[in-house]
Amino acid sequence: MNQPKKTNLSNKALKFCQLAGLPVLIPFVRLFAGEEPREQVREILKFVGVPIIASLFFIGAWSLASERIKTESAQLPGPMATWQAARELWQSHVDQKRADRERMAAEREKAIPLMTQALSLESRAAEADQTVREQLLADAAVYRKRAMLAANFRPTSAPTFVDQTFRSIGTVFVGFFIATLIAVPLGILCGMNPIFNAAMTPIIQLFKPVSPLAWLPIASIVIIWWHNGSSAEHALFSRAFLISATTVSLCSLWPTLVNTALGVSNVDKDYLNVAKVLNLSWWQTLTKIVIPASLPLMFAGLRISLGVGWMVLIAADMLAQNPGLGKFIWDMFQNGSSTTYARIAVAVLVIGVVGFVLDRIMICLRNLVSFDSTVPA
Amino acid sequence: MTLTRLDKPVMRQRAGGQLLSPIMTLEGVSKGYGSGEIRTEVLQDIHLNIREGEFLAICGFSGSGKTTLAQLIAGLITPDSGQVLMGGVPVNGPGPERGLVFQNYSLLPWLNVWGNIALSVDRVFPDWTRADRRAHVQHFIELVGLTHATRRHPHELSGGMRQRVSLARTLAMKPRVLVLDEPLSALDALTRASMQDEILRIWEEERQTCVMITNDIDEAILLADRIIPLNPGPRAGLGPTFAVDLTRPRDKTALNHDPRFKGLRNAVTNFLVAARQKSRDVLAKAETLPRVQRPLLKPRKF
Structure with a gap:
């Protein structure tokens, strides 16, 4: 009974x-299930061992390069320096959060006697x-009022590296979400209606190749106009966040739009x-035939969009000063x-991992x- | 729960020996594609009566306009001239009363067997209760013998099983006329033979008015009451009717030795071969190759 269950x-x-x-x-699962161990070990060596060796070579080359490449003011950070910087960044994140928690606890303790x-x-x-009562x-x-302020105290320390990473992920998702909301319906309309498609084609072809950095100042005008009048405290999102997210949307719109239109216009005639x-x-x-039939292409577009969005985001964050x-x-x-360059190297690696x-x-x-049935990689 | 067909007047009519009335009529139907110089006339002046409850086979070589004829009957395309009538009323478009079984199954790959059949049933019988619709779907899955594969998706099914699902989907709409457009031509020989038996069994059970388009004369003789050859195109027209007066239920192995079967097969084959030769002579005289229209790649209109 045990065997079939396994x-x-x-x-x-x-x-x-x-x-x-x-x-x-897959080979690990097979090996664990005891399926042809020799074959699985060979597979693991090929698809896991080889990449590890290649990575070691890369790290070796990196460390050699870091010893050579020096200017008067700086040096290319090596793997060890990068690792050290990563640990420092993490440590400072942990310390900061602990300090914030302690500060909050202390404030909360102050609140109780004030309230009494x-x-x-x-x-x-x-x-x-x-006369006395008033x-x-x-x-x-x-x-x-002082008790309430103490109880609701939020530390205003600068965001740590980890905070900034999550800020970036949040921004890219908001931008991607906006892009999807715009691109999918437009793509469906383009795919279904040749006249609409003809109307949209010049606009799409014109704006698709434009770099995000060209967009950003114009996007910021729109955001500033829209944001005008609402104070910073009451705004749901900060201005820089919205500018970054909008730039991400404007750039990640196109792959989804084009792929959705293609998917919809190529629905099997049968x-x-x-x-x-x-x-x-x-x-x-539309709902029972066209959309289900074009979902695979639509999602292929969404995947490209998210990748583009993540790449664009880093540049947009730099220019818009969105704390990502x-x-x-x-x-x-x-x-x-x-430690500047080592920290930048950490950020580069984190960007890569998040993108992956x-x-x-x-x-x-x-x-x-x-x-x-086919599942491409 | 078992569903019985209440609409089986055919059997009684046959027993009474009455003349079968036509359920569908094609009057002088012509159809061509393209325009100007590249225009090709596919079908010309087709006259056809489809009688209530009969199994009619239309036989022809590939490229003679068989699929065009099936699509005309189903209403997916409209004739250039002449008209297609159903019960005396012109057919204006496709509809569930003329169920078409597609040559390449056309199952929706994102739905499983149940979902594919339920889509038709839910659409055609929206005022039934949910339980009735479920029972209806179940009945037709059983009819084609796919109960064990109810939850499988089309890509997990063999060709024969896919065509069974397609057949069940169309039968479940309870069409007044079932149009089979080369339903077995994509299958291998062994599967094809077993599917012929299957269609024969289901037809004996359902007694559905049925038009089958095929390129296999043996298949036509095995299944049909009447065979009408389609002359090779372009400008294809229908040949004379061959009545198949073999007794039902028919058995394939027994038929192989039946002299009437052999005679009929020879007659139909000879007719078609002669017709092809004639059309080749005509084409040779014209000394022009048929032009092939380049497909236009543009978004389709729905």
């Missing part, structure tokens, strides 16, 4: 590896004469004949301390919606 489990794990776009893990003071003043006021109530209000025989309405044809990874790099570059994870997420989503 096979079933490993089958599920294999399916997950395919779906998640991590075929590298306010309450006792208020109760005295209830019994006091008319004075007491005013004092109570002051104490109450599927449309099925819709005709069933007398499906326009809306039903781009601003981190820019600030490091400006301050020019001894985002790409895998999109592959996974695309595999979930694609209906053919």
Whole structure:
């Protein structure tokens, strides 16, 4: 009874590896399930061992280069320096958060006596004469306000590297989300209606190749105009965040739009004949036939869009001073301390890792919606 | 729950020996593609009566306009001249009362077997209760013997199984006329033979008015009540009717030794071969190659 259960489990794990776009893990699962161990070990050596050796070569070359490449003021950071900088960044993040927590706890502790003071003043006021009462109530209000401020204290320390990383991820998702909301319906319309497509084609072809940095000043005018009048405290998003996100949207719009239009206009004629025989309405044809049939291409577009968005974001952060990874790099570059370049190297690696994870997420989503048996990497 | 067909007047009519009335009529139908110099006339002056409850086979070589004829009957395309009538009313477009089984199955790959059939059933019988619709879908999955594969997707099915799903999907719409457009031509010989038996069994069960377009004369004789050859195109027209007076239920192995079967096969084959020769002579005289229109790549209109 044990054997089939195990096979079933490993089958599920294999399916997950395919779906998640991590075929590298397949030989490990097979080895674990005891399937042809020699074959699996060979596979692992080929697809895991070789990349590790190649990475070691890269690190070796990097460290050699870092010893050679020096200017008067700076040196190319080597792997060890980068590792050291990463640990420092993490440590400073941990320290900062701890300090913030301690500060908050201390403030909260202050709040309790302040509140008791306010309450006792208020109760005295209830019994006091008319003349004293007003004075007491005013004092109570002051104490109450200080208690509230202490209880709701938020430390205003500068964002750490980890905060900035999450800020960047948040920005790219907001930008990507806006781009998807615009690009998918427009793409569907372009694919379905030749007249609309003809109207959109010049606009798409004109703006598709434009660099994000050209967009950014114009995007910022729109955001500043839109943001005008709302104070910084009350705004849902800061101005820099919105400028970055808008730039990301404007650049990541196009792959989704073009791919969606392509997917919709190339829906198999046979599927449309099925819709005709069933007398499906326009809306039903759209939702039951056209959209499901074009989902794989649509998601291929979304994957490219997210990749483009992530690349654009770093530049947009630098220019818009949105406190994300781009601003981190820019600030490091400006301050020019001894660890500057090592920290930038850490940021570069983190950008790479985040980009990789985002790409895998999109592959996974695309595999979930694609209906053919072949699962391309 | 079992569903019984209430609309089986055909059997009674046959028993009474009455003349079968035409359910569909094609009157002088012509159809061509392209315009100007590159225009090709595919079908010309087609006259056809499809009788209630019969199994009609239309036989022809590839390229003779068989699929065009199937699409005309189904209403997916409209004739250039002449008209297609159903119960005396002109057919203006496709609809579930003329169920078309596509040559290449046309199953929706993102839906499983159940979903593909349920899509038609939910659309054609929207006022049934959910339970009735479910039972209806289940019934037709059972009819084509795919109960074990209900939750599989098309890419997990063999060619024969896909065509069964396609058949079940179309039958489940309860069309008044079932149009089979070369339903078995994409299958290998063995699967094809077993699917012929399957279609024969289902037809005996359902007694559906059925028009089958095929390039296989044996298949036509095995299944049909009447065979009409389609002359090779361009400007294809219909040949004379060959009545298949073999008793039902028919058995393939027994038929192979039946002299009437052999005679019929020879007659139809000879007719088609002679017709092809004639059309080749005509084409040779014209001394022009048929022009092929380059497909236009542009967004399709829905």
